[in-house]
Amino acid sequence: MSYHLAGQARRLRECYHRAEGLAGAYYQGEKFVAALHRLRGEAGLRMARKVQPFFWSDAPLLDVWLCAECAREAGLAARARELGAA
Ligand SMILES: [Zn+2]
Numbered sequence: 001m002s003y004h005l006a007g008q009a010r011r012l013r014e015c016y017h018r019a020e021g022l023a024g025a026y027y028q029g030e031k032f033v034a035a036l037h038r039l040r041g042e043a044g045l046r047m048a049r050k051v052q053p054f055f056w057s058d059a060p061l062l063d064v065w066l067c068a069e070c071a072r073e074a075g076l077a078a079r080a081r082e083l084g085a086a
Pocket residue numbers: 015016017018050066067068069070071
């Protein structure tokens with residue numbers, strides 16, 4: 001399996017609930033990483049474990065798919081609603 005470092009290809013990760021057919025959406029990797037930082041220790045680790053592993057240094061190239069529940073747990077869904085309502 002080749003590994004292209006030079007390309008601008010986005011890297012996709014998703015939470016494990018996608019296999020269950022839940023509804024969800026893609027979020028920018030940097031926002032997801034920022035969300036993990038906002039969560040306190042244990043909660044952040046628990047959240048991180050719900051998504052396929054990735055290097056945090058790849059965050060700028062990353063798109064993370066989260067089901068509605070994971071997005072809410074990460075604080076991303078609430079943020080989107082706030083922005084939408086503003
Ligand atoms: Zn999920």
